[in-house]
Amino acid sequence: MSSGDKVAEAHKTLYEQGIPVRTEVTGPQHVERSLQNNSSDFARPMQELATEWGWGSIWTRPGLERKTRSLLNIAMLCALNRMTELGVHIRGAVNNGATELEIRETLMQVAAYCGLPAGLEGVRVAEAILKSIREEKKT
Known part of the structure; x- marks a missing residue:
């Protein structure tokens, strides 16, 4: 697996961890609205970052x-x-x-x-x- 593939897999893993947490905390309507309203090529990466980093990495931490x-x-x-x-x-x-x-x-x-x-x-x-x-x- 190339380093690019590993990075893509890491992003995917964090995103998949983040979506259920984001949904449980903010509600399914908010998540759906955020992802739909920000689905342009310009805005989508920010929603992905918020889901991966904030929800998938930080909110899933123990402590x-x-x-x-x-x-x-x-x-x-x-x-x-x-x-x-x-x-x-x-x-x-x-x-x-x-x-x-x-x-x-x-x-x-x-x-x-x-x-x-x-x-x-x-x-x-x-x-x-x-x-x-x-x-x-x-x-």
């Missing part, structure tokens, strides 16, 4: 529970003002067993260390997502 990884992502995305991705990971945190209290306390920590504007915006995003989740459970 941290998924809930902990979710809460860390909430803090980092909020601190970086990445509110679209924050919404995805709020939902993912709930899927991973995080409570509303744990999510709120994570955002309070963000406010203390990254500034009130980051914490306030994070709370607005989280509140909208959590409300949506509660409404979905009623139907």
